[in-house]
Amino acid sequence: xxxxxRTPLNRDRVxxxxxxxxxxxxxxxxxxxxxxxxxxxxxxxxxxxxRNKEDLLAGLVDIVxxxxxxxxxxxxxxRTAMRERSLSMREALLRxxxxxxxxxxxxxxxxxxxxxxxxxxxxxxxxxFAFREAVHAMSALDAYTYGFALQxxxxxxxxxxxxxxxxxxxxxxxxDMDSYPYLVEVATELQKAGYDYAKEFAxxxxxxxxxxxxxxxxx
Amino acid sequence: xxxxxRTPLNRDRVxxxxxxxxxxxxxxxxxxxxxxxxxxxxxxxxxxxxRNKEDLLAGLVDIVxxxxxxxxxxxxxxRTAMRERSLSMREALLRxxxxxxxxxxxxxxxxxxxxxxxxxxxxxxxxxFAFREAVHAMSALDAYTYGFALQxxxxxxxxxxxxxxxxxxxxxxxxDMDSYPYLVEVATELQKAGYDYAKEFAxxxxxxxxxxxxxxxxx
DNA sequence: ACCTGAACACCGTTCAAGT
DNA sequence: ACCTGAACACCGTTCAAGT
Numbered sequence: 463x464x465x466x467x468r469t470p471l472n473r474d475r476v477x478x479x480x481x482x483x484x485x486x487x488x489x490x491x492x493x494x495x496x497x498x499x500x501x502x503x504x505x506x507x508x509x510x511x512x513r514n515k516e517d518l519l520a521g522l523v524d525i526v527x528x529x530x531x532x533x534x535x536x537x538x539x540x541r542t543a544m545r546e547r548s549l550s551m552r553e554a555l556l557r558x559x560x561x562x563x564x565x566x567x568x569x570x571x572x573x574x575x576x577x578x579x580x581x582x583x584x585x586x587x588x589x590x591f592a593f594r595e596a597v598h599a600m601s602a603l604d605a606y607t608y609g610f611a612l613q614x615x616x617x618x619x620x621x622x623x624x625x626x627x628x629x630x631x632x633x634x635x636x637x638d639m640d641s642y643p644y645l646v647e648v649a650t651e652l653q654k655a656g657y658d659y660a661k662e663f664a665x666x667x668x669x670x671x672x673x674x675x676x677x678x679x680x681x
Numbered sequence: 682x683x684x685x686x687r688t689p690l691n692r693d694r695v696x697x698x699x700x701x702x703x704x705x706x707x708x709x710x711x712x713x714x715x716x717x718x719x720x721x722x723x724x725x726x727x728x729x730x731x732r733n734k735e736d737l738l739a740g741l742v743d744i745v746x747x748x749x750x751x752x753x754x755x756x757x758x759x760r761t762a763m764r765e766r767s768l769s770m771r772e773a774l775l776r777x778x779x780x781x782x783x784x785x786x787x788x789x790x791x792x793x794x795x796x797x798x799x800x801x802x803x804x805x806x807x808x809x810f811a812f813r814e815a816v817h818a819m820s821a822l823d824a825y826t827y828g829f830a831l832q833x834x835x836x837x838x839x840x841x842x843x844x845x846x847x848x849x850x851x852x853x854x855x856x857d858m859d860s861y862p863y864l865v866e867v868a869t870e871l872q873k874a875g876y877d878y879a880k881e882f883a884x885x886x887x888x889x890x891x892x893x894x895x896x897x898x899x900x
Numbered sequence: 901a902c903c904t905g906a907a908c909a910c911c912g913t914t915c916a917a918g919t
Numbered sequence: 920a921c922c923t924g925a926a927c928a929c930c931g932t933t934c935a936a937g938t
Contacts, residue, residue, distance in 0.1 A: 570851060601829075602884070607824075612831070673892050
């Protein structure tokens with residue numbers, strides 16, 4: 463039992479601390495050195511539990527995949543299953559916005575990743591989608607969800623006040639703003655009404671689900 | 682006329698060289714020092730033409746926005762306009778995959794960004810979409826396109842051979858692969874048929890466009 | 901088996917100094 | 920006005936050395 467760390471370091475503790483660091487202080491603060499300090503250890507010690515930083519990130523991504531809830535194939539109708547898992551996916555990406563660009567990496571997928579994707583395809587196949595159509599459906603839903611999370615991470619339109627602030631800054635910076643009447647309109651309306659991300663996401667999601675329903679019926 | 686650089690450095694030349702470096706050698710090789718070397722200059726000289734690296738990246742993002750073709754509002758029916766601009770957007774993101782996560786940044790948008798989004802909203806408004814519906818439409822289309830580009834960047838399923846390779850590696854790594862029958866099926870089918878990204882993208886795109894048509898008709 | 905100190909080859913950026 | 924050398928505060932990672 464060393465003086466500082468009662469529990470010895472292991473891969474799980476390293477990953478957990480890394481996740482927390484990225485979530486609370488931001489992805490750019492997730493460095494091997496700062497992570498080590500957080501764990502009361504020197505940076506080089508981490509390499510006993512993680513191959514390198516890429517391996518660390520792969521571990522984090524798999525934790526995020528593990529947080530996405532998805533029904534057992536056949537346990538619910540495909541539409542509710544896909545709707546719920548897309549909502550759960552957006553929420554996970556909202557908790558870990560730094561992960562968005564890493565989820566679809568070329569690296570070999572982790573166990574949670576595999577479990578997750580198997581369940582998604584399973585719900586579609588058991589829901590009556592032919593193989594090709596199931597791939598279409600998953601591809602479209604995933605693309606939409608990743609892309610929406612990306613937009614949500616970047617855009618500052620949460621409240622009317624925020625929208626107003628952004629637009630004022632923009633107006634000051636772009637002198638010929640009146641050459642862009644459609645944008646001005648959007649800005650004006652958004653200032654009045656605000657922008658509800660959850661509702662906006664649900665709108666596009668239901669639109670895609672409606673389309674997929676037809677695809678399935680056509681079989 | 683200095684010995685090396687006949688044309689003096691300026692912001693445009695810096696941005697052009699940076700774009701080329703990121704495209705040809707990858708985003709991780711786009712460092713201020715390597716960019717400077719490419720231009721036959723010391724790293725510190727770049728700061729005469731670019732505030733910092735963030736400013737450099739903002740400049741690159743605006744160049745990419747400038748590469749996305751979009752019709753003049755009112756010049757074509759909304760559906761072809763939106764279809765064409767989404768295809769053009771995917772192609773631009775395919776040429777500059779490193780840009781995907783940067784396009785929707787919090788930073789103030791550049792002139793090409795503003796021009797582009799104004800035109801997109803304009804095509805929808807002139808095409809008969811009410812304000813709220815135009816925002817819905819743009820949001821859904823953008824999310825899908827960004828997300829698809831993200832998947833395409835990460836996944837290695839171009840040819841049947843690639844799919845086979847990936848699956849073999851995965852099989853070797855995951856011993857209980859048979860616990861994931863739906864994934865095995867996808868893998869098997871993909872090995873036979875391959876995966877056509879362009880067609881897959883068009884499928885989801887048309888599905889969303891179909892849905893938006895209904896939204897417009899309902900007004 | 902696990903941890904560490906020193907070192908290597910890098911980063912972005914500042915600043916005083918050159919022309 | 921533009922470029923540079925030296926410096927600062929960082930990175931990820933290796934490796935021999937400690938326990």
